[in-house]
Amino acid sequence: MAERLSEDARKAAVKALSGWSEVAGREAIARVFTFRDFNEAFGFMARVALVAEKNDHHPEWRNVYKTVEVVLATHDAGGVTERDIRLAEAMNAIARQFGVA
Amino acid sequence: MAERLSEDARKAAVKALSGWSEVAGREAIARVFTFRDFNEAFGFMARVALVAEKNDHHPEWRNVYKTVEVVLATHDAGGVTERDIRLAEAMNAIARQFGVA
Numbered sequence: 001m002a003e004r005l006s007e008d009a010r011k012a013a014v015k016a017l018s019g020w021s022e023v024a025g026r027e028a029i030a031r032v033f034t035f036r037d038f039n040e041a042f043g044f045m046a047r048v049a050l051v052a053e054k055n056d057h058h059p060e061w062r063n064v065y066k067t068v069e070v071v072l073a074t075h076d077a078g079g080v081t082e083r084d085i086r087l088a089e090a091m092n093a094i095a096r097q098f099g100v101a
Numbered sequence: 102m103a104e105r106l107s108e109d110a111r112k113a114a115v116k117a118l119s120g121w122s123e124v125a126g127r128e129a130i131a132r133v134f135t136f137r138d139f140n141e142a143f144g145f146m147a148r149v150a151l152v153a154e155k156n157d158h159h160p161e162w163r164n165v166y167k168t169v170e171v172v173l174a175t176h177d178a179g180g181v182t183e184r185d186i187r188l189a190e191a192m193n194a195i196a197r198q199f200g201v202a
Contacts, residue, residue: 015114032149038153038154038159039154041148042147042154045146046143046147049139049143052139053139053140053143056166058139058166059164060165061163061164062161062162062163062164063160063161063162063163063164064159065159077109098108
């Protein structure tokens, strides 16, 4: 099982992740992605879904038209782990392909 | 543009929609769909996304692993319209194919 990151490690990891921040009152990280339209937003989600399923590590996310709000945490570990950081990195990489930095 | 349903029409429509209810404090309708796993939940979302895009009428929705929480309203009309009822019906029909009544 992935180990929960220490506060320092979590803060350092988030700092290195473009667009991500810590969630207030909860050990989790979050980002809002804004695309051009629903086609792009759901296209992003479809690509992320395949990555999530392959790694058996899934996001909490909300989609309203062209925005996708994501929260990542590892429930088993009670906090943020390397698995969350890797998924956040994968999401950023996919978003960049849609021109979202 | 689709017209906002009257309170009576909205209540009657929701009553006829398995699993749906009105949202407290907001003119909108909501349902939580629970599937077997993420594969089914996202499969449901992918099918609904195609319907939504085809009709240019999109849900607000949140996915956490096997659950999909949906809220429907027509922003332009400031309430619930026939477009929401039709999308809710389409979601129920797709969910039924996953064995979710």
